[in-house]
Amino acid sequence: TWPEYWQTNKDNIDKYKKSENDKFDMSSLANKISIWEGDITTLEIDAIVNAANESLLGGGGVDGAIHRAAGPYLRKECATLKGCQVGEAKITGGYKLPAKYIIHTVGPRGEKPDKLRDCYINSLELAENNEIKTIAFPCISTGVYGYPQQAAAEVALRHVLLHLEHHPKISRVIFCLFLSTDKEIYEKLLQKYCPQK
Numbered sequence: 001t002w003p004e005y006w007q008t009n010k011d012n013i014d015k016y017k018k019s020e021n022d023k024f025d026m027s028s029l030a031n032k033i034s035i036w037e038g039d040i041t042t043l044e045i046d047a048i049v050n051a052a053n054e055s056l057l058g059g060g061g062v063d064g065a066i067h068r069a070a071g072p073y074l075r076k077e078c079a080t081l082k083g084c085q086v087g088e089a090k091i092t093g094g095y096k097l098p099a100k101y102i103i104h105t106v107g108p109r110g111e112k113p114d115k116l117r118d119c120y121i122n123s124l125e126l127a128e129n130n131e132i133k134t135i136a137f138p139c140i141s142t143g144v145y146g147y148p149q150q151a152a153a154e155v156a157l158r159h160v161l162l163h164l165e166h167h168p169k170i171s172r173v174i175f176c177l178f179l180s181t182d183k184e185i186y187e188k189l190l191q192k193y194c195p196q197k
């Protein structure tokens with residue numbers, strides 16, 4: 001049965017349901033989600049997601065860390081992409097990172113749930129189109145862009161789970177949490193959504 005939280009948010013869920021009888025298989029979905037605390041640049045995985053800015057030419061926070069770790073050729077490839085709008089996603093190679101690809105997305109400034117959802121969904125779709133099976137997300141927008149952590153985590157987890165339900169090509173999504181406060185938030189939310197985790 002659907003978790004209580006989702007039953008109270010049917011307007012959102014209906015957009016993703018194929019039919020009235022559609023049910024979430026929580027146990028198989030839960031197996032595709034992991035949370036991990038640490039630096040996203042260290043992950044040996046198909047793709048990591050970068051919380052970039054519209055220029056795609058590097059910045060602070062996780063963006064700066066990714067560009068530093070990937071090396072200068074990343075900026076060269078990014079310069080050919082003509083920027084990225086809020087909510088969109090673009091892909092590059094991983095260069096010196098252990099990850100094969102980097103998916104760059106630009107989060108909203110402040111609490112704009114539709115735009116934040118677009119970041120997660122467009123990143124996942126771009127991943128699927130590039131045969132990416134394992135992907136790690138940072139907490140998009142919750143640093144310099146000021147999205148409240150709890151609200152952002154709810155958007156992230158809900159829409160990633162909803163998306164995975166209908167797009168089985170991705171085998172693992174890792175929420176890479178840099179702050180212990182985010183780790184606590186995600187652990188609690190996962191318990192609520194996927195009690196078996």
Ligand code: ADP
Pocket residue numbers: 038039040041051052060061062063065066107138139140141142143144145146176177178179182
């Ligand atoms: P935004 O501009 O989208 O708010 P930030 O980079 O300022 O992006 O922050 C987004 C999140 O990334 C924050 O939770 C921040 O703590 C986290 N973060 C910073 N450095 C790293 C890193 N090396 N790996 C993973 N997450 C990171």
